Amino acid sequence: MSERAPRREAIEIPDEGLQGRALATVFVALALGMFLASLDQTIVSTALPTIVGDLGGLDHLSWVVTAYLLASTVSTPLYGKLGDMMGRKPVFVAAIVIFLVGSMLSGLSQSMIQLIAFRAVQGLGAGGLIVGAQAILADIIPPRRRGRYMGLMGAVFAVSSVAGPLLGGFLVDNLSWRWVFYVNMPIGALALAIVVFRLHLHVPHTRHRVDYLGAGLLAGGVGALILVTTWGGNQYPWGSPEIVWLTVAGAVMLVAFVWQERRAAEPLIPLRLFRSSTFRLSTSMAFLVGIAMFGAIVYLPLFLQLVYGASPTSSGLRMIPLMAGLLAAAILSGRAITRFGRYKVYPVTGTAVLVLGMYLLSRLTPASEAWVASVDMLVVGVGLGLVMQVLVLVVQNDASPQDMGVVTSTATFFRSVGGSFGVALFGAIFASRLSAELARLPADAVAKLGDVGNIDPVRAKELPPDAHADLLQIFSSALHDVFLWGTAIAIVPAVLAWFLKEVPLRTTLGRGAPPVEESLPEIAVEPEVRAAAR
Numbered sequence: 001m002s003e004r005a006p007r008r009e010a011i012e013i014p015d016e017g018l019q020g021r022a023l024a025t026v027f028v029a030l031a032l033g034m035f036l037a038s039l040d041q042t043i044v045s046t047a048l049p050t051i052v053g054d055l056g057g058l059d060h061l062s063w064v065v066t067a068y069l070l071a072s073t074v075s076t077p078l079y080g081k082l083g084d085m086m087g088r089k090p091v092f093v094a095a096i097v098i099f100l101v102g103s104m105l106s107g108l109s110q111s112m113i114q115l116i117a118f119r120a121v122q123g124l125g126a127g128g129l130i131v132g133a134q135a136i137l138a139d140i141i142p143p144r145r146r147g148r149y150m151g152l153m154g155a156v157f158a159v160s161s162v163a164g165p166l167l168g169g170f171l172v173d174n175l176s177w178r179w180v181f182y183v184n185m186p187i188g189a190l191a192l193a194i195v196v197f198r199l200h201l202h203v204p205h206t207r208h209r210v211d212y213l214g215a216g217l218l219a220g221g222v223g224a225l226i227l228v229t230t231w232g233g234n235q236y237p238w239g240s241p242e243i244v245w246l247t248v249a250g251a252v253m254l255v256a257f258v259w260q261e262r263r264a265a266e267p268l269i270p271l272r273l274f275r276s277s278t279f280r281l282s283t284s285m286a287f288l289v290g291i292a293m294f295g296a297i298v299y300l301p302l303f304l305q306l307v308y309g310a311s312p313t314s315s316g317l318r319m320i321p322l323m324a325g326l327l328a329a330a331i332l333s334g335r336a337i338t339r340f341g342r343y344k345v346y347p348v349t350g351t352a353v354l355v356l357g358m359y360l361l362s363r364l365t366p367a368s369e370a371w372v373a374s375v376d377m378l379v380v381g382v383g384l385g386l387v388m389q390v391l392v393l394v395v396q397n398d399a400s401p402q403d404m405g406v407v408t409s410t411a412t413f414f415r416s417v418g419g420s421f422g423v424a425l426f427g428a429i430f431a432s433r434l435s436a437e438l439a440r441l442p443a444d445a446v447a448k449l450g451d452v453g454n455i456d457p458v459r460a461k462e463l464p465p466d467a468h469a470d471l472l473q474i475f476s477s478a479l480h481d482v483f484l485w486g487t488a489i490a491i492v493p494a495v496l497a498w499f500l501k502e503v504p505l506r507t508t509l510g511r512g513a514p515p516v517e518e519s520l521p522e523i524a525v526e527p528e529v530r531a532a533a534r
Contacts, residue, residue, distance in 0.1 A: 022198070026140060027149060029194035030133040033096060034153055035160045036184055036191070037126035040068060040103075042164030044119075047177045054177065055112045063116045066230050071123025072130070073226065073416045074219040079128040080135065080409025081268050084402060085210070088136050089201045093192065095128025100188045107181035122181075131409040134392055138404045139201055143397040143505035144341055147390075151334015154389040158326040158381075162319060214268040217257035222417060224250030229424030238428070269410055270403070278398040279407065281500055282391045283414045285347065285493040289391075290418025291425065292354060292490045293384055297322070298423055299430065299482055300361075300377065306475055307366050308373075321374040325381025326388075333386050337505070343390055344502040350386025351494035357383050358490050362483035366472040387493075388415075397505055422489075426482045433478040 044051075044064055051064065083091045102122030109115035137149055171179040224246045236242045261267040273279050300322070304315040333346045357380030364373055392411050399407040 023140065025194060026136075026199050027152075029191045029199065030136055031153065031156050032187055032191035032194075033092070033129040034133045034156050036099065036188055037072070037129040038157050039160040039164050039167070040122060040126060040184070041065075041072075042161055043168040043180055044068075045165050045168060047168045047172045047180045050172050050177045051115070052112075055109065055115065064112075064119055067116045067120040068123040068126065069416075069420075070223055070226055071120040072126040073413065073420070074223050075124050075127035076131055076409045076413040076416065077218060077268055077406075078215045079131045080405040080407075080413075081215075081266075082210070083132060083135050083405035083409075085266070087201060088132060088139055088405065089195065089199055091128060092132035092136060093195055095125045095132055096188055096192045096195065097125070099125025099129060100185060100192070101125075103181045103184040103188070107178040131405065131412055134396075134412070135405045135408040136199070136201070138396045138408065143393060145338050146396070147334045147337025147343065147393055147505075149334065150389040150393050151330040151332070151337075154330030154334070154385060155327040157388075158323040158330065158385070162323040166317070209266050211260070211264045211266055211268045214257055214260045214264055217253045217260055218268060221250045221253030221257055224253065226417070226420045229420045232424055232428070269406060273399075273403065273407060273410070276398055277499070278501055278503070279395055281496050282395045282398075283411055285351070285387070285496050286391050286411050286415040287418035288489060288493040288496075289351070289354070289384070289387060290415035291422035292358065292486050292493075293388075294419025294422050297380070299426065299479055303364070303475075303479055304373070307364075307472055308370060318370070318374070319377065322377035322381040325378040325383075326385040327381075329382040329385025330389055333390065337390070337393070341505050342502060343394060343505070344497075344500050346390045347387045347394075347497040347500060348494075350383050350388075350390070351490060351497050352383075353379060353386065354383030355487055355490045355494050357381075358483050358487040362480050362487060364479070364483075365476050366469075387497075391415075393505075394500065397503060426485065429485055430478050430482050433481050434474065437474040437477060 048064060079091060079095065099122055102118050102120075102125055105118040106115055106122060109118055134150070134153065137146060137153070141149055167183070168180050171177070171183060228243055228246045228250065231246075232238050232243050258271070261269060261271050300319060301315040304310045304318050308318075310318055329350070333350075337343050337346070357376060360376040360379055364376065392408060395407045395411050396404060
């Protein structure tokens with residue numbers, strides 16, 4: 001009886017997808033999973049000084065963040081493939097459990113090494129939450145109606161990104177830094193309960209072979225290159241043996257990964273997916289948008305703290321225009337896609353707006369009014385909101401149902417890796433320009449600032465007035481280069497967006513349906529589409 005119930009309920013889900021209260025309930029659980037995974041990327045930032053004061057280990061501080069991001073990034077493709085092979089629900093449940101275990105253990109940590117290890121466990125779960133939430137949406141909502149919900153997922157990402165530092169600061173001030181991790185438990189438990197008892201999906205009953213060698217090579221290769229981007233120019237000089245060997249090892253493992261995928265019976269990322277021009281364009285755009293978004297935007301809080309004298313918490317609040325723009329654009333574009341069934345206009349418009357926003361940021365100076373910076377950030381947020389989630393929808397609509405997890409995880413994976421490379425690229429540009437310009441300051445002032453790559457706003461305020469004014473001009477000039485490079489990089493996906501094909505969105509989940517290309521005439525005359533046209 002216990003084995004039959006899930007199968008009976010799974011059959012009841014029509015090919016048109018879930019509707020009404022059943023859909024709303026499941027969507028809440030998926031949104032909570034996405035919220036937790038993205039929240040924990042930023043929530044620890046304001047708690048780090050307190051954590052160091054309690055556990056020590058200042059020299060390992062950056063690993064509290066790096067371990068989480070590294071684990072979540074490298075695990076993403078594996079979760080996508082496992083979901084296609086073993087069923088989305090059990091894999092998503094496992095991801096929630098792993099994340100909650102990592103959260104509890106992180107809160108119980110008694111040393112910095114323990115905290116770093118348990119943050120990696122958290123990250124392993126987070127990779128599955130991000131991919132699983134978007135892939136399950138593809139299992140329960142046809143592409144024609146999915147745009148609205150993908151937009152809401154983008155809004156969840158925006159809200160959690162802003163809420164992370166603010167919630168972290170509140171918990172540290174009023175409870176303990178350990179509650180930064182314990183707060184995940186009730187939210188995760190609610191998501192787990194809904195998924196277990198209310199989500200019923202088809203579970204494949206065929207035997208599969210997991211490409212563990214491919215997974216290991218991809219994780220090792222990408223992990224090595226992410227460490228290069230994290231350590232290069234900071235912990236080690238770019239030309240140091242450690243960075244050189246990590247780069248070589250990463251490149252060799254990625255080449256070996258491609259070789260393995262060509263011969264594997266069930267590859268982790270099937271290379272045949274890249275035969276689709278839609279898939280190639282979308283993943284390339286995701287990578288480049290990731291570079292612009294994560295690489296350039298990471299310098300905005302530092303600009304707000306140095307130039308406007310904002311506190312860390314206040315700088316987080318001043319980022320709200322960016323996230324408000326992202327939230328509004330993601331929700332409105334998603335609803336419009338559902339209403340009219342067309343998506344190409346949004347990546348085309350979004351990337352163009354992103355280029356404009358990056359250029360506007362490059363024009364900020366110490367003399368710029370605070371409201372000007374807010375407007376510029378709003379423009380960037382609107383550009384990101386119009387393009388981020390739409391790219392996932394595009395590759396999902398292009399893929400067959402059996403590849404849904406793989407294409408979803410690959411798009412997410414390329415965006416995350418692009419972000420890691422963006423941070424490194426812009427960090428190198430910023431540090432190089434800043435080092436050259438700081439020669440204009442008195443030697444004692446430069447010595448007081450400390451490490452060029454980690455300028456402390458508090459130390460900067462302690463400089464003599466003339467030296468402080470010069471520093472602001474120098475910093476603004478270095479940041480000008482960063483955002484100009486961001487503008488140049490954002491132009492590339494803006495051009496690529498014009499080559500995306502406008503394929504009608506399927507109105508069913510496509511189980512057993514012919515390829516999209518063969519179904520275009522039928523899709524074009526669906527009653528929903530005719531009603532929308534009227």
